Amino acid sequence: MSDKFSVLFVCMGNICRSPTAHGVFRHKVNLLGLQGKITVDSAGTLDYHAGDPPDQRAQQHAQRRGYDLSDLRARQIKPIDFNTFDLIAVMDWDNLSNVQDMCPPESKAKVHRLTEFCTRHQADVVPDPYYGGANGFDHVLDLVEDACDGLMVHIQQQASH
Numbered sequence: 400m401s402d403k404f405s406v407l408f409v410c411m412g413n414i415c416r417s418p419t420a421h422g423v424f425r426h427k428v429n430l431l432g433l434q435g436k437i438t439v440d441s442a443g444t445l446d447y448h449a450g451d452p453p454d455q456r457a458q459q460h461a462q463r464r465g466y467d468l469s470d471l472r473a474r475q476i477k478p479i480d481f482n483t484f485d486l487i488a489v490m491d492w493d494n495l496s497n498v499q500d501m502c503p504p505e506s507k508a509k510v511h512r513l514t515e516f517c518t519r520h521q522a523d524v525v526p527d528p529y530y531g532g533a534n535g536f537d538h539v540l541d542l543v544e545d546a547c548d549g550l551m552v553h554i555q556q557q558a559s560h
Contacts, residue, residue, distance in 0.1 A: 404486070410525075422471065424439050442474050443473055456528070460539075476501070486511065518545060525546075
C-alpha cells in the first residue's frame with residue numbers, strides 16, 4: 400500500500416455506531432501496522448453530542464472485545480470532510496440520505512453504507528442501538544467487525560491497482 404487512505408464513519412450523533420466502527424477499524428489498522436497508511440475518523444450528521452465521548456454502553460461492549468473508544472469525541476460532519484476522506488461509510492439509510500444531500504457531486508462515489516462491506520452478515524444497515532438493550536450493542540459490533548474486515552480487503556485491493 401503506497402498512498403495514504405482515509406475513512407470516515409458516520410451515524411446520526413457520533414456516540415454509538417460510528418465511534419464503534421472508528422475504534423474497531425483503528426484497531427485492525429494498528430494490528431496490521433498500517434497506521435501510517437490508513438487514517439480513521441468518525442462524525443455524526445447532527446451536532447447533538449459534539450464534544451461528548453461515546454455512549455458508555457458502546458464503550459463497555461467494545462472494551463469487552465478489546466476495542467478502546469475512550470479517547471474518541473463526537474463531532475458533526477463538515478463540508479471539508481468530503482475532500483479530506485477517500486471513503487465515507489454511513490450506518491443507515493437516513494444517514495446515507497443526509498450525507499448525500501450535503502455531499503458535492505464530485506464526491507458522491509466516496510459515500511457507501513458500511514454494510515456493503517459485510518462478508519459474513521446479511522444486513523442493509525447497522526441499526527441504532529441507543530434505545531435498545533445490551534443485545535443491540537453486541538449486534539452492532541458483530542456487523543461492524545464483519546464490515547471492517549471487508550473494508551480492509553477493499554482498501555488493500557484498491558491500493559494494489
